[in-house]
Amino acid sequence: MSQATVHSSAIVSPKARLGNGVKIGPFCIVGDDVVLHDNVELVSHVALEGHTEIGAGSQVYPFASVGHRPQDRKYHGEASRLVIGERCIIREAxxxxxxxxxxGMLTQIGNDCLIMASAHVAHDAIIGNNVIMANYVGIAGHCHIGDNVIFGGSSVVHQFTRVGPHAFIGAHSMVDGDIIPYGMAVGNRASLTGLNLxxxxxxxFEREAIHRLRAAYRMIFSSEGTLRERVEDAAGLxxxxPLVQDVVAFITAASDRPILLPRNGNATD
Incomplete structure (x- = not known):
């Protein structure tokens, strides 16, 4: 494997750690504490700072700003970290x-994520694997995003919000509550609109498993009894x-945000 290739116009700290096959294009800036694993590519005009680590095979496109000071007045220069997984694609700006x-001193992005142009991931967010953020998506501080979540363009997520695995968020949505695993949310303010079928x-996923999940969804978001009672009924039935139990565990877990509900309070899916 070849050593790193650095364009003559790039400014790379001698303290930065570069793996084999790393490519650093024109006019990139790489700070002292940056770690780039094997075959990472900075296309051009990329600015990397702070205690930032990028996993093998990832690509970062022009004018991306990665690892710079958080947009948080409570930050006082502590040596917090940003860890980005393998095979991620981070697009322009x-x-x-x-x-x-x-x-917790850490922002983390999993493997195989696609972060499109002008998207933002704020401090202390934890992003799972295979997450897709379309253009102009904004993930606020302290959010937890599960695996395989897809965000439509210009959608934004409130601080401390959880989004369960395999959820889908429609374009231009403002999400201010937790979205259950396998759920779909749309709107400003967003509401739960069904399952991400x-x-x-x-x-x-097997057809029978999807049918059971749909039945549990209707039970949990029906109009009878309290949400807690309906969740307990679904947990027992x-x-x-495993899919239903994922939803039950998510709803019953402690959270700073409310659970998003269907707009009329009842299930439609």
Missing amino acids: ATINPGTEAG VGLKRHK FKDD
């Missing part, structure tokens, strides 16, 4: 900030179903 002392089918 995206901004990604490291963590803060108040949030397209995503479930694309990821080859579908005790051997």
